Amino acid sequence: MHWVGRVAKPLRTRQTSIRGHGHIRSNASPGPLAMLDSGPKMPVGNEASGTAWLRAGGDESMSHSLSLAEVEHVAGLARLGLAPDEMERLRDQLSSILGHIGALNRLDTEAISPTAQVLPLTNVLRPDETRPSLSQDAALANAPRAIDGFFAVQAVLGGAGDGDDTP
Template sequence: MKISQEDVQHVANLARLRLSDEELVTMTGQLDTILSYVEKLDELDTTGVSPTTHVFPLSNVFREDIVRPSLEQQEALENGPKTDEDSFLVPKII
């Protein structure tokens, strides 16, 4: 596939990009290379190949949501450097 500089300039305008003449030549060459590679991939026979999002089959990867006992409030507050009766005290940050 051959992409023209006018096509590249059109895409650049849509993306609100200003390209110098040198950048336009460079981008045209790079986009032509990319599109040629994609065109080559299009030649592959992919019938019978299902689309995948992962290489390995994954099912639910999350652990079960099990209720477990947690620390009592006073026990947790004992670990803080500064506390009042029911919360941690932290420095004010603006």
């Protein structure tokens, strides 16, 4: 499966209903707890019911379902071996969770700068001095395989199926 040049499928955004910056639209939303009030638990694995909570709040921009091929691609990126039934379950669960996350599109964040971390710290430096560190034995003590004081790794280059997924 080749993914290079694949066209991203952007989330639909609600450009039309936005006034001001970063404020909730005026229509009542169900609030984060609406699901708790919904009696029987919503089944996972049914994308329609998973997003009904938000749709009921008047937001219809969040339907987003993953394909099995996308799940397989993401699992490959994460180097995560998944059985076929795990992939199907994850497709349904991730689609449902992404549906809830689509609520973020109710906010206009065009003029908002991103926050990656909350501290007013930048460029925290330390003196460039030698310090004590773990001994080689201690560093290797948990390695499943060590050879001659090194971590042992299977061949990365040269073999068939060497782990490079560039097409």
